[in-house]
Amino acid sequence: MSIVTPKSLTQAEDEGRPRTFELPQLLQARTGKMTRELLLNPGDHGLGMTPESLQAETTTVAACGYCATGCGLRLHVRDGQAVGLTPETEYPVNLGMACPKGWEALEVLAADDRATYPLLRDADGEMKRVDWDTALTTFTERFKSIQSQHGNDSVAFLSTGQIPCEEMAFLGALAKFGMGMLHGDGNTRQCMATAVTAYKESFGFDSPPYTYDDFQQSDCMVFVGANPCIGHPIMWERVLRNPNSPEIIVLDPRRTETAMAATQHLQLRPKHDLAILYAITQHLIASDLIDHEYVAAHTTGFETLAEHVASFTPDVVGPAAGITADAIRRAAESIGQADAASLWWTMGVNQSYQGTRTAQAMINIALITGNIGRPGTGANSITGQCNAMGSRLWSNTTNLFGHHKFESAEDRERVARILDIDVDRIPDQGSWSYDRIVEGIRRDEIKGLWVIATNPAHSWIHQGDFKELLDKLDFLVVQDMYASTETAQHADLLLPAAGWGEKEGTFINSERRYGLLKKVRKAPGEALADFQIFRGIAAYWGVESMFADWTHPEAVFEKMQAASEGRPCDISGIQGYRQIDQSGGIQWPWTRQDAASNDVPPQQRRLFADGTFYHSDGNARLIVDAVAAMPEPPDSEYPILLMSGRGTVSQWHTQTRTSKSKVLRKLYPQRPYVEIHPTDASLIGVRNGDTVSVRSRRGEIFVTAMVTPTVQRNQAFIPMHYDVTNQLTLSHFDPHSRQPSYKDCAVAITKV
The missing domain is CATH 3.40.50.740 (Rossmann fold)
Incomplete structure (x- = not known):
């Protein structure tokens, strides 16, 4: 991949700034060191761009700044300013694909409500x-x-x-x-505290083990509380490129876009995911679909795990969770019989009052079936930001x-x-x-x-x-x-x-x-x-x-390298920003020893191939816990359980940026809405498009009713992106990660 990299703005390009902008001179007076050039410009760190080359038309590749997929975007630069972009075809993350947010990444920089002065x-x-x-x-x-x-x-x-x-x-x-x-x-x-806590307790370090190539290598993929079709569409595109006709199992209360594409959808009652995962584990053990050699050599706690899940049989868990026992058994056998099974989760698990243990239940399944450290395997947290x-x-x-x-x-x-x-x-x-x-x-x-x-x-x-x-x-x-x-x-x-x-x-x-994030426009x-x-x-x-000596970002990167050396996240072998740029990104760890034996970091690397984890004994921990009751279940006054999450592929978090794009705004409903099951809507006399009141013990909002069978009876869903959603949500937290549980609170819905 041949990449040219425009660097930071030159002093000449800053001459158009208002004369009232005196911070560089003030700092120089205070410190005697911080000149205008140092303050405003990180400087040239050897990536080959000169002020003269900034005047020509060129392109450069930078990582997208929305979600943690980390796509490569090719920025088209004219006279020192990015004027357009296209997805980078050779970047190992997205392989020439981009979601609508990535396509509009430059547009949102020109919004009228930018903060332009203190x-x-x-x-x-x-x-x-x-x-x-x-x-x-x-x-x-x-x-x-x-x-x-x-x-x-x-x-x-x-x-x-x-x-x-x-x-x-x-x-x-x-x-x-x-x-x-x-x-x-x-x-x-x-968004991620639960995954961090789960990995640290189970593996000994916060260490997602996978690489995106695993989406294309699995023959069985399990998605729990994840809707990558909407939340991480480029990852879902990688799933669609899988040549193995994989079994796709989705655990989700809603019939999401990802669930619609699944071969098995376990449409459970909300917050029964931990119990179902324990039931899957129980059936794996009872059916002897366990990699006993791997368990003995690389894990600690199997006997406790087996004893804990013994009572979580599919026949017991299925009816309580709103699915059949056979559905649980089929999912377990699909995982246990697969050559390469992977389990994936995101906010539906992380944003839960028992999220850490739910994530660890997936980690347990991967470990006891030997599905870790090999292509197409892993217990894999999909990161948000x-x-x-x-x-x-x-x-x-x-x-x-x-x-x-x-x-x-x-x-x-x-x-x-x-x-x-x-x-x-x-x-x-x-x-x-x-x-x-x-x-x-x-x-x-x-x-x-x-x-x-x-x-x-x-x-x-x-x-x-x-x-x-x-x-x-x-x-x-x-x-x-x-x-x-x-x-x-x-x-x-x-x-x-x-x-x-x-x-x-x-x-x-x-x-x-x-x-790499690159400076291709003036603020x-x-x-x-x-x-x-x-x-x-x-x-x-x-x-x-x-x-x-914290003079520019790459100087700080060198300090990060020194601090990482000898640790699981070691990046001491990276040869500066230039190598990251030339390599299409570099996964950690990449140590001095790695660099000494290989000049070019492989583009796809996964952890734990040798079965050695980061606890002192080298073993992973199998961790279990009691299933907790829902803190605020529906009752006669508030009979509906409200869930929240991603709405459309064109929205992002609080819409601080996505709302600035005319294109993106056309791709999602401008008015907040609530998804209601047709039977529930009929009982309260609501039709699609009506305005309804949604009221919890904390507040009341007025939104548009979207009548749809994708949610179950006595359940409702509002996208998290709208400014009213969190007027309703309940302050309760996972006790281990202290992550908020946004996905469950009791509400009443009435027609206005």
Whole structure:
């Protein structure tokens, strides 16, 4: 693959910025080091582009910035600006395919509501434009004042899975080591915490074992709480390329697009997935469809597992779950008799009050049947956001930099040595989880909050409660590329940030592949890359010397490489951004030893081929638990169980970006809607297209009725993308991962 890479904007290209933009000069005055060129431009890192070549027409490939599929998009550049894009045919992820969001990735950068200059709320409550000096001075003075009055741990941050690894690393290091914050978590807590916890407990490390080639190698695929046809369409395209006529088994309460394409759809009652997976396990054991040699050599806990699932027979579980016992037995035998079976899950499992154990039930099935480490196998978490995996490794939230442990003195010493900082600056305890930070606001323990590239006033569970809590804060800073988000409306200070295509760094996709994000457009107005905002804050806070060599993203990538060496996520063998670019991305691990024996990293690599896991004894753990009752089941007052999830392929999360595209807006319903079964609709006198009230114990919304048999009786579904959905959802969490359970709450539906 021959790829030409346009680099960051030259100083000449920045001459069109407003004269009021004085931040570079202010920082130079403060530090004597940070020149305009260094602040605004990450610099040329050897990828071969010159200012002259930026004036010509050329193309370059960058990783998409929406979901964690991590597609390669070929950007068409003219006079230094990307003017169009097409899917990259040779990129090993998407092989020339792109979903509608990827096709429109450039369009959303030109939205009218981009944040283009800092905004500060005045004494009258109005947001007014200020210069960067005022913004960063206010940021520093207000947060330092809160910390001096209430302690360092009275200020927290909420980050994201939407910014590059290098920016996550900078944010975490700045907040934790520079500013003295103890608490910070990311919105990846809302999507991937369950998978992280499950992998760490079962495998000893957060380690999705698969590669996308496994979609085309399996002869049996099980999708639990996953609708990749809509949520991850390029992955589904890979399934459709499978030459093996695979058995496709879907466990889902709804008859989703993926379920319609399945050979077996187990349309269970909601939250019976764990029991069904235990029943499948029981039947595998009873039918002796077990790889006993693999279990004995590579796992711990089989006897406990067998004893635990013995009572979960298909005859017992099937009727309770709303499916037949024969359906469970058929699914189990399809898995057990397959040459290569793979099990896949996403938010339908992760966003559950028993999600960790449900994920581990799939891991157990893969392990006891020997379906791991081989082509077409694995217990495989499909990641949500474009860089949720990067957040998991580098954000300094739940794990110390590089998936070290805050509690380990040895790990703290190692990280301090690599980053050349005083070890006493590294906290010896981990952060509160997202929900605990929110509760800290309620208890007046958190007085200041810094929100970066996320929109919790829309996405956090029990939305009305959270919005009230935001207004309790003494100081709220929102750093975002759009000024119009629900969270930005509550901000005391808004810092305008560059978006995808306007900065550089690396993303890590679902299959552990580092891909490059490239700067091919100028950010509008005075907006800066988050990386440069963090540099500015470090200077104004007075810790610029701690980050003196954090001059550009690739310099931070080198620190990441050093921190990863010798760990499961080792990337010490990567030869810089250039090799990532030339290779079409590189999966971790890629060690110095790997590089010494192979100049070109293989494009498809999976973990655990040798049966060795990351626990000290090398074995994987088989983990089981009791099945928990639903926290808020339907009753006479609220007789319908409400589920939420992805709506269409053209929507993404809180629609902060997708709503900016005229094309995408034409591809999904503009008004929020609820899917209702025809019988339920008839009983309340509702026809398709009517307006209905959907009411829970937390709020009431008015939406359009979509009467459809794809949902079952006494169940309803609303896409998560609409701003009203989380007015209804219930605040309850998986006890192990602390991930919110968005998929179940009791509601009443009436005609308006």
